Amino acid sequence: MTQDPSDDLLRDILRKSRVFALVGVSPNPVRPSHFVGRYLGLKGYKVVPVNPGHAGERLWGQEVRASLADIPDPVDVVDIFRRSEAVPGIVDEVLAMDPLPKVIWMQIGVTHDAAAAKAEAAGLTVIQDRCPKIEYQRLFGELRMGGFNTGIISSKL
Template identity: 70%
Template sequence: MSEAYSDAELRRILTQTRNIAIVGVSLNPVRPSSYVARYLALKGFRVIPVNPGHAGKVLNGETVRASLSEIDGPVDMVDIFRRPEAVPPIVDEALEAFPDLRTIWMQIGVEHAEAAATARARGVTVIMNRCPKIEYQRLFGELRMGGFNTGVISSKL
């Protein structure tokens, strides 16, 4: 069963995050991980792609890294596009590589309670079974432009 996250919590994460490492990103532009990376980069986030099968190639102006430990500089959020069973070593590597990590974000369909507990024990916020692109669009008004009722009230009388 998915956890509930408040709009305030999701909005806080998305406004405070600047650098996102996306683990499992694809270079194929029709794959969800690729268009999520592109969208977030277009919104002003630094998106660092991580995929050992594409290491050294370039995606959206950033060199693809083989692992999280190859990233120099700060990472605020690690966004995981991998199967649930692959999550624990990714979380362990993220916690080791980034002492100031704020958020572990697992994409839609990805949940791992034990890995989440490990990250939370280190003070890291964990979001599971959600997409930062969709949440950004929902919380910052882009879905409303398409006629979707997002449940977010943007003005008051």
């Protein structure tokens, strides 16, 4: 289980991924899922919002989808903004996708070891209890601008 992923793995995922599906995203701009999705879009990722309660609406230029099955194009990362109890069902939805995404990413506070093991057994990388926005900022130098010691020393971004 990738509960403590290396910086190299996180950096690799963030460099190679182009499309994120955000499951449980909120259209409310003060919700973490909203500003994470907006941030990822500003960094050049295509962000597909997934929330059955807002299906058909638009966020960041994309149609909100009711489920992962409703996304017509391939996805690289499924980012889960739901409670841990919902993760097994979401993993089942992910495993029904064709083609499969490469990564399931569970947000801060979201973990489910059994569901993660099932996804990893199917060949997916699973990141738990982390935020791609925070990891992007930490690994590519943006948190340093806010005065945070990231532990990363680099002359390149």
